[in-house]
Amino acid sequence: MADITKQKIVEQLKEAGVSPSEQRIAVFSFLHHNHIHPTADTIYQSLSPDYPTLSKTTVYNTLKLFVAKRLIQVVAIEDGELRFDVNTDFHAHFKCRECLEVIDLFDIPEPQCPTETQLIAESTQLNFYGICDQCKGKLEEQS
Amino acid sequence: MADITKQKIVEQLKEAGVSPSEQRIAVFSFLHHNHIHPTADTIYQSLSPDYPTLSKTTVYNTLKLFVAKRLIQVVAIEDGELRFDVNTDFHAHFKCRECLEVIDLFDIPEPQCPTETQLIAESTQLNFYGICDQCKGKLEEQS
DNA sequence: ATGTTTATTGTAATGATAACAAATCTTTAA
DNA sequence: TTAAAGATTTGTTATCATTACAATAAACAT
Ligand SMILES: [Mn+2]
Ligand SMILES: [Mn+2]
Ligand SMILES: [Zn+2]
Ligand SMILES: [Zn+2]
Numbered sequence: 001m002a003d004i005t006k007q008k009i010v011e012q013l014k015e016a017g018v019s020p021s022e023q024r025i026a027v028f029s030f031l032h033h034n035h036i037h038p039t040a041d042t043i044y045q046s047l048s049p050d051y052p053t054l055s056k057t058t059v060y061n062t063l064k065l066f067v068a069k070r071l072i073q074v075v076a077i078e079d080g081e082l083r084f085d086v087n088t089d090f091h092a093h094f095k096c097r098e099c100l101e102v103i104d105l106f107d108i109p110e111p112q113c114p115t116e117t118q119l120i121a122e123s124t125q126l127n128f129y130g131i132c133d134q135c136k137g138k139l140e141e142q143s
Numbered sequence: 144m145a146d147i148t149k150q151k152i153v154e155q156l157k158e159a160g161v162s163p164s165e166q167r168i169a170v171f172s173f174l175h176h177n178h179i180h181p182t183a184d185t186i187y188q189s190l191s192p193d194y195p196t197l198s199k200t201t202v203y204n205t206l207k208l209f210v211a212k213r214l215i216q217v218v219a220i221e222d223g224e225l226r227f228d229v230n231t232d233f234h235a236h237f238k239c240r241e242c243l244e245v246i247d248l249f250d251i252p253e254p255q256c257p258t259e260t261q262l263i264a265e266s267t268q269l270n271f272y273g274i275c276d277q278c279k280g281k282l283e284e285q286s
Numbered sequence: 287a288t289g290t291t292t293a294t295t296g297t298a299a300t301g302a303t304a305a306c307a308a309a310t311c312t313t314t315a316a
Numbered sequence: 317t318t319a320a321a322g323a324t325t326t327g328t329t330a331t332c333a334t335t336a337c338a339a340t341a342a343a344c345a346t
Contacts, residue, residue: 019292019293019343021292021293021294021342021343023293023294024293039333040333040334041332041333053294053295054294054295055294055295055296056295056296056334057294057295057296057297057334057335057336058293058294058295060333060334060335061293061294074222076219076220076221076222077219078219079217079219079222079223079224079225079302079303080222080223080302080303080332080333081222081333082222082333082334092254092256094256094260094262094264096262097265103260103262105256105257105260105262107257108254108255108256108257111235111251111254111269112251113235113237113248113251113271113273114248114250114251117237117246117248118275118276119237119239119246119248119271119273119274119275119276120273120274120279121237121271121272121273122240122272122273122274123271123272123273124269124270124271124272125268125269125270125272126254126267126268126269126270127267127268127269127270128256128262128264128266128267129264129265129266129267129268130256130262130263130264130265130266131262131263131265132261132262133261133262136263162312162323162324164311164312164323164324164325166324166325167324182302183302183303184301184302196325196326197325197326198325198326198327199303199326199327200303200304200305200325200326200327200328201324201325201326203302203303203304204324204325207304222333222334223301223302223333223334224302225302225303
């Protein structure tokens with residue numbers, strides 16, 4: 001997957017004005033190496049074994065800080081779960097209603113807010129909801 | 144705004160296979176006459192004076208039923224609040240970070256999920272986040 | 287070294303939604 | 317008409333993600 005070094009991670013944090021603590025490096029690394037749009041809880045559960053003293057509050061604090069510093073973006077694709085993405089460039093997402101995975105779609109151009117509306121858009125989210133290929137196959141198998 | 148009659152409301156509910164109780168008519172009417180993408184709580188607070196015995200659980204149940212019967216759609220534009228829309232046709236939304244209003248944008252064509260992805264999209268949400276004209280004016284005034 | 291700022295932690299609070307079971311209304315059919 | 321069955325509504329309680337808060341610990345500066 002991603003082959004970013006710890007060096008680069010630390011650099012990126014410093015550039016954004018975020019002092020690179022162990023915990024922050026761990027969270028940012030996880031996001032860089034796992035492009036699965038994880039929730040705060042998923043990140044916490046995944047890091048816990050390696051960082052036994054890590055607190056869930058720290059994960060929340062860290063993610064909020066990263067979002068404020070524009071290091072990551074929030075993907076609010078479904079209510080009740082905030083997901084996070086290291087890729088801050090515009091791209092669309094697809095959520096499968098069966099496996100609940102969120103898939104990146106990079107080939108869709110960013111829709112533009114019509115200028116005559118006088119609305120100034122600062123970010124755009126394009127979300128598709130449906131069923132992925134694998135899950136479709138499994139469902140057809142059953143019937 | 145909308146000038147739909149109670150007759151039409153009842154008809155629409157029956158057509159969808161929903162028996163038109165007082166509460167369901169009230170909720171559906173509210174959505175038809177107030178295109179403000181309200182949350183369950185906003186609907187409950189708004190109807191309470193006229194329907195003093197109305198329960199919040201009924202509002203939640205009713206909205207869930209309406210969504211299942213495709214009478215309304217969910218607008219998950221921000222985490223922590225589900226909003227509802229009687230307009231089930233595709234259209235984009237704009238949320239202002241100052242006044243928190245959600246504005247309809249009808250002139251943007253529905254983006255399509257690329258066919259080569261093998262993903263079958265059943266619905267699409269296009270959300271813009273930024274600042275509306277009014278709020279922009281107010282902020283400039285202050286500085 | 288010592289005081290000051292920053293980061294982390296654990297616990298408690300919040301707030302939206304769902305689960306549940308009792309109560310009431312509506313429909314069915316004897 | 318009436319009584320059982322089914323559907324709907326209601327109030328209370330539980331759940332779960334997130335935030336608030338205050339205490340501890342670490343990093344930094346004098
Ligand atoms: Mn993504
Ligand atoms: Mn709308
Ligand atoms: Zn799937
Ligand atoms: Zn505004």
